[in-house]
Amino acid sequence: MSNIKTDILIVGGGIAGCIAAISLIDTHTVTLIDKLAVPKERIGESLAPAAQRILKELQLLESLHAHQEQLYIQNLGMQSYWGSEQVHIIDHLRNPDGLSKSLDRKAFEIFLRKSAVERGVQDIWPAKLQSSSLENNMWNIVTSSETLEEHHIQAKFVIDATGRQSHFARSQGIKRIPIDKLIACWVTLPNTEENKMSTITATKNGWWYSAVIPNNKRVIAFQTDSDLIDRSTFKDLNSFLELSRSNRQIAAILEKNKAEITFHGVVAANSTQLEKVTGLQWAAIGDAAISFDPLSSQGMFNAMASAMQLKELLVMSNIANHPDSIIETQFQKMYTQQIEAIWEQYVYHKNIFYKAEMRWSDHPFWKRRHLSL
Numbered sequence: 380m381s382n383i384k385t386d387i388l389i390v391g392g393g394i395a396g397c398i399a400a401i402s403l404i405d406t407h408t409v410t411l412i413d414k415l416a417v418p419k420e421r422i423g424e425s426l427a428p429a430a431q432r433i434l435k436e437l438q439l440l441e442s443l444h445a446h447q448e449q450l451y452i453q454n455l456g457m458q459s460y461w462g463s464e465q466v467h468i469i470d471h472l473r474n475p476d477g478l479s480k481s482l483d484r485k486a487f488e489i490f491l492r493k494s495a496v497e498r499g500v501q502d503i504w505p506a507k508l509q510s511s512s513l514e515n516n517m518w519n520i521v522t523s524s525e526t527l528e529e530h531h532i533q534a535k536f537v538i539d540a541t542g543r544q545s546h547f548a549r550s551q552g553i554k555r556i557p558i559d560k561l562i563a564c565w566v567t568l569p570n571t572e573e574n575k576m577s578t579i580t581a582t583k584n585g586w587w588y589s590a591v592i593p594n595n596k597r598v599i600a601f602q603t604d605s606d607l608i609d610r611s612t613f614k615d616l617n618s619f620l621e622l623s624r625s626n627r628q629i630a631a632i633l634e635k636n637k638a639e640i641t642f643h644g645v646v647a648a649n650s651t652q653l654e655k656v657t658g659l660q661w662a663a664i665g666d667a668a669i670s671f672d673p674l675s676s677q678g679m680f681n682a683m684a685s686a687m688q689l690k691e692l693l694v695m696s697n698i699a700n701h702p703d704s705i706i707e708t709q710f711q712k713m714y715t716q717q718i719e720a721i722w723e724q725y726v727y728h729k730n731i732f733y734k735a736e737m738r739w740s741d742h743p744f745w746k747r748r749h750l751s752l
């Protein structure tokens with residue numbers, strides 16, 4: 380067992396947690412915990428060009444470029460079959476922030492964790508949030524892990540960066556509000572195609588998505604609502620291949636590489652919002668605060684941007700060092716307003732995208748999205 384004292388405890392060492400830790404280390408002592416000793420392979424690779432501004436501000440961009448081979452490939456554009464059989468190409472060549480990057484997610488998260496530790500962040504992994512209580516302006520946190528090692532951490536402020544689970548906030552009794560039931564089933568395989576552009580294709584009961592990632596691998600995913608699909612359809616590779624028959628291009632790519640496909644199963648991909656994104660001496664960032672539909676390709680950027688917004692408010696208010704109830708109330712109000720503004724913009728744009736596909740407007744998948752406000 381170890382006892383640790385820190386200004387800020389960040390629970391969750393994913394993208395949001397690492398960016399928050401790196402941005403706060405010059406002004407606070409920071410401890411970062413994650414339940415996983417090593418990040419796992421996961422879906423979600425397309426990094427929006429604007430994220431480079433944040434990486435640059437934190438002096439991470441040069442080092443990212445220096446390790447390009449392991450971390451990312453440049454993505455020239457995206458092609459979509461959305462609204463008609465006609466292909467539309469969105470190229471990133473004229474984007475002032477540069478090209479989008481297709482990341483090796485696991486390698487990128489390892490890179491961020493390593494950068495945080497090099498800058499002086501205290502890391503503890505594996506360590507899962509077990510219990511928390513606030514006494515005399517100080518959080519007392521206990522963590523557990525499969526190695527049975529327990530840590531007792533005293534922190535002045537806690538950041539929930541645990542992703543969609545929002546483990547810390549939920550332990551405070553705060554609920555998540557889902558606005559849809561989107562799930563994604565995904566596979567990876569070697570890339571054998573010359574065309575390396577990411578592709579999205581709408582179908583009757585959802586949409587397909589395919590992208591090339593580093594090491595010449597390809598990720599393919601199908602998105603639909605959990606209540607619109609028989610659970611057995613997402614059971615194994617054979618059922619996934621069967622489902623892909625409705626999309627000629629995807630079916631052909633999968634068929635060609637059938638022997639080398641890794642089936643990863645189903646993950647939640649719905650839009651959800653935490654009922655309350657901040658409270659006394661805590662705040663949630665990234666997916667823990669609001670989670671986006673993968674159609675937006677904005678999840679990782681939001682994880683970084685919300686971490687930076689919180690850091691600005693923490694530094695400006697200095698509440699982690701000097702708790703003050705009036706300043707704390709203002710802090711909570713401002714952070715809540717900022718996250719609400721992002722959420723409103725996101726929902727507005729999501730509705731526009733889904734309303735651009737009207738071919739199957741009688742099918743529940745599209746109908747419920749067309750009816751949304």
Ligand SMILES: Cc1cc2nc3c(=O)[nH]c(=O)nc-3n(C[C@H](O)[C@H](O)[C@H](O)COP(=O)(O)OP(=O)(O)OC[C@H]3O[C@@H](n4cnc5c(N)ncnc54)[C@H](O)[C@@H]3O)c2cc1C
Nearest residue numbers: 391393394395414423425508541542563665666673678679
């Ligand atoms: C199908 C799909 C496709 C996507 N595609 C894209 C894309 O192309 N581009 C994009 O920008 N975004 C995409 N996303 C979204 C993106 O992956 C997320 O927005 C991003 O991972 C959010 O980062 P985060 O750090 O907030 O949370 P997470 O990445 O979920 O990190 C949370 C961390 O907390 C840790 N943790 C959880 N619980 C605990 C606990 N109790 N104690 C300690 N640690 C804990 C976890 O191990 C993890 O490391 C996609 C999402 C899905 C589902």
